[in-house]
Amino acid sequence: MPELPEVETIRRNMLAHKGRRIVAAELLREDILRCRDYEAQRLVGRSLKDFQRRGKFLIAELDEAGCIVLHMGMSGRFYGLAEEADQALPHVHFILHLEGGHKLLYQDPRRFGGIWFCADAAALFAKMGPEPLEKDFTAQYLAAVLARRQSAVKVVLLDQQLIAGLGNIYVDEALFAAGIHPQRPAAALTPPEIKRLHKAIRQVLKQGIAMRGTSFRDYRDGFNRPGDFQNYLKVYGKAGAPCPRCGEPLQKMTLGGRGTHYCANCQA
DNA sequence: CGCTAGTCCTGTCTGC
DNA sequence: TGCAGACAGGACTAGC
Numbered sequence: 396m397p398e399l400p401e402v403e404t405i406r407r408n409m410l411a412h413k414g415r416r417i418v419a420a421e422l423l424r425e426d427i428l429r430c431r432d433y434e435a436q437r438l439v440g441r442s443l444k445d446f447q448r449r450g451k452f453l454i455a456e457l458d459e460a461g462c463i464v465l466h467m468g469m470s471g472r473f474y475g476l477a478e479e480a481d482q483a484l485p486h487v488h489f490i491l492h493l494e495g496g497h498k499l500l501y502q503d504p505r506r507f508g509g510i511w512f513c514a515d516a517a518a519l520f521a522k523m524g525p526e527p528l529e530k531d532f533t534a535q536y537l538a539a540v541l542a543r544r545q546s547a548v549k550v551v552l553l554d555q556q557l558i559a560g561l562g563n564i565y566v567d568e569a570l571f572a573a574g575i576h577p578q579r580p581a582a583a584l585t586p587p588e589i590k591r592l593h594k595a596i597r598q599v600l601k602q603g604i605a606m607r608g609t610s611f612r613d614y615r616d617g618f619n620r621p622g623d624f625q626n627y628l629k630v631y632g633k634a635g636a637p638c639p640r641c642g643e644p645l646q647k648m649t650l651g652g653r654g655t656h657y658c659a660n661c662q663a
Numbered sequence: 664c665g666c667t668a669g670t671c672c673t674g675t676c677t678g679c
Numbered sequence: 680t681g682c683a684g685a686c687a688g689g690a691c692t693a694g695c
Contacts, residue, residue, distance in 0.1 A: 466690085468689060469688055505673055507688075507689060563688065652668080652669095652688075
């Protein structure tokens with residue numbers, strides 16, 4: 396499930412295609428398109444000016460006519476292939492053919508993701524919270540956000556309107572690193588806990604990026620290669636295994652409808 | 664406004 | 680071995 400580190404990894408990989416011209420665009424599934432400010436045909440002849448990321452969204456900026464925004468949802472992939480690699484791949488919904496014999500494939504079996512052909516992407520992100528790796532995400536900001544919410548701290552951290560880019564894996568890992576129980580009411584966290592959590596969120600995301608993302612199941616990078624961070628997870632997907640800190644069996648519960656992994660002994 | 668529950672989707676896993 | 684059902688969850692919506 397591509398979260399901030401996975402989308403950032405894909406973005407960095409996509410920079411290999413920066414400046415390349417689009418020679419053809421195939422939208423193979425209409426219902427994957429969430430915004431149609433312009434038709435796919437309008438992409439032909441444009442070039443990929445730059446690649447940006449906002450939260451879990453990847454933005455391909457065009458030299459004119461706006462941009463292409465992609466969200467990988469749960470199972471989405473976006474990667475480059477040589478043009479001659481033409482074996483029939485399942486669940487490919489969008490293909491950008493580029494000059495120089497390259498093509499970019501958007502592939503998403505579960506179709507929780509989507510694509511936007513936007514004249515201006517700013518409106519898409521108007522309500523989105525700050526980037527957790529940018530300077531405006533401070534411990535003070537986190538404290539203010541948590542103070543006005545009574546929900547479980549994990550549920551609050553997953554709210555994209557409060558913090559952009561956190562998903563189920565990195566939230567569980569950050570709460571473990573900070574020694575905070577995922578079910579704690581957000582407003583009940585103490586200032587030292589908030590400081591630890593703030594640091595843990597940034598640390599875990601940076602580690603995830605350094606390891607090119609977590610391939611727990613479906614995720615692949617911009618070259619269709621798995622990431623490495625699944626080998627460094629402490630709690631996610633490890634219910635029943637011994638806690639790496641204290642050795643007690645890790646627990647699993649459901650919070651906000653999501654599988655939640657934690658150590659009942661280390662996370663208070 | 665805050666919060667919960669329901670919805671979408673299909674590959675993979677579990678139990679009989 | 681085969682099949683039915685459970686399970687995974689990001690973002691959005693309705694309803695209280």
